[in-house]
Amino acid sequence: MSSVSLTNVSRAYAGVAALDSVSLTAPEAKVLALLGPSGSGKSTIMRLIAGLEAVDAGQVRIGDEIVSTPSRTLAAEARRIGMVFQDYALFPHLTAGANVAFGLDKLARAERDEKTLRWLDRVGLKHRAHAYPHELSGGEQQRVALARALAPAPRAVLLDEPFSGLDPVLRAELRDATLTTLAETKTTTIFVTHDAEDALQVADRLAILKAGRMLQEAPPREAYDRPASLHVAAALGPINSYRGRVQSGVVQTPFGNVAAAHLAEGAEADVAVRAEAIALRAGAGVRVLDVRPHGAHDLVRLESRGLIWRALAPARINLGETVDVELAPTGAFAFAV
């Protein structure tokens, strides 16, 4: 396995930038998640790493090898990168086993058969070796696709939205099973998603993109606890926001003060407060609009001076019609506008 990195990579389509000087690293044997809304450049990054397209500027490296520069693009077949892309579906006319065996054509028959069964076993589908794709569920097809990508011992694998289009229970199961396989096989993985929960659950590192730019690259905990911008804070979970001014080192909001000593005094600032960072207690300062079950929590809508925020409170605490609130500094951020 090898690390994969992009250094100052740009790529434009018909003069419009899809990626603007993006740098990132997928460390060896770790999972890097690319998180961003539709059109932010995630698939473009995958195609550049796979060697399906050329870079306009910068370089792509796999381990120590430079595989893309503006003047040279190593062919996709020579990169030894495994892919699980939605548009790289299983070959419909081949069985699950034959799909996995497809990339092992250089091996002798016996070794190829043995490897195929070993990989199908690894994803829990040895007993389905003779089934055709249409006889498998969506989740099973994805597991075969993962086995097919990993069997030829690639230097890294690319997973493009591998769990989308599956129902939520199956999705979580497949996500966990895939992650276990990737961790056991110490596979360098780059994983595209627009789902924050998937990214936080699966990744060792997060790369958060917007409109072709890298907003932040960090371990999930760091990105969650120390977001570099309002956009990153919002990308990783529900937030409440407010625009105010820095006065005496804080931004005053209708729900309380947020520390902002790192910003210029008097400057405009955007505040982000995570729903779970709002603690509620008996009081009269803030109106409770409604309380709804939300897993282990209640989702509480609060109103203060015309502003409505959402808080996550421990389930079934008794709330009156009004409360007082306290903002936990660990989940309250102020950013320069």
Ligand code: ADP
């Ligand atoms: P994402 O995967 O995050 O949805 P993409 O990498 O597909 O984003 O796209 C990034 C930007 O590049 C978008 O504005 C998209 O319209 C544009 N783009 C991507 N591929 C092409 C292409 N082959 N031709 C023209 N524009 C493209």
